[in-house]
Amino acid sequence: MHIVSVYGYNRPMAAAAETIEAFLSEIREPGKPWISPTRFAKRLNLEQQQLAQLAHVHRNTVTKMPAATSLQKYLKDAIRVLAAATDLSGDLERALFWFQNHPLSTFDYQTADVLVSQGRADSVIDYIESLQAGTGG
Numbered sequence: 609m610h611i612v613s614v615y616g617y618n619r620p621m622a623a624a625a626e627t628i629e630a631f632l633s634e635i636r637e638p639g640k641p642w643i644s645p646t647r648f649a650k651r652l653n654l655e656q657q658q659l660a661q662l663a664h665v666h667r668n669t670v671t672k673m674p675a676a677t678s679l680q681k682y683l684k685d686a687i688r689v690l691a692a693a694t695d696l697s698g699d700l701e702r703a704l705f706w707f708q709n710h711p712l713s714t715f716d717y718q719t720a721d722v723l724v725s726q727g728r729a730d731s732v733i734d735y736i737e738s739l740q741a742g743t744g745g
Contacts, residue, residue, distance in 0.1 A: 627694055627699070627700040628687075628690070628691045628694050628700065630700075631651070631687075631690070631700055632687070634647065634651060635647040635648045635651055637674060637675075640675070642674065642675045642680055643680060643683040643684065643687070644674060645659055645663075645670045645671075645674050645679055645683060646670065646671065646674070648683055648686075649670070651704075652704060652707075652708065656670040656671065660679075661725075662682060662721060662722075662724070662725040663678060663679045663681075663682035663683070663725070664678060664682070664725070665678055665679050682724065682725065685724045685727075685729035686707070686721065686724050686729070688729055688733060689707060689720055689724055689729050689732050689733060689736070690703050690704065690707055692732075692733045692736040692737065693706055693707060693720070693736055695736075695740075696736055696739060696740055706720065707719070707720045707721050708720075708721050712732075712735065714735055715728075715731070715732075715735075720732050
């Protein structure tokens with residue numbers, strides 16, 4: 609089972625892009641040029657400690673140094689994967705669920721969020737693109 613069979617194509621890609629834009633607006637740090645780790649964690653229902661572990665930073669970094677390079681790299685990579693998954697599924701909520709919960713057989717049954725944490729966002733995006741082309745799964 610993969611993202612296509614689980615989530616299908618419910619909306620056109622233009623609608624999916626608008627959904628990602630709304631998500632980005634929601635998690636943007638007001639008045640700053642970076643992603644709010646606190647807003648991201650809240651949106652994905654993560655404790656700040658969990659986000660810190662995924663981003664490989666100290667737990668205090670999430671609140672005291674939200675613009676830290678390593679933290680922002682994880683957040684940006686996660687958003688790239690979520691954007692690709694949203695383009696495929698047509699639904700941000702489904703992509704969020706998939707990102708955190710769907711074990712990917714191609715990657716030893718690890719979830720996309722764990723793979724992004726390991727620095728493998730490009731591999732996950734390649735996987736999603738292969739699903740779009742109808743070759744993966």
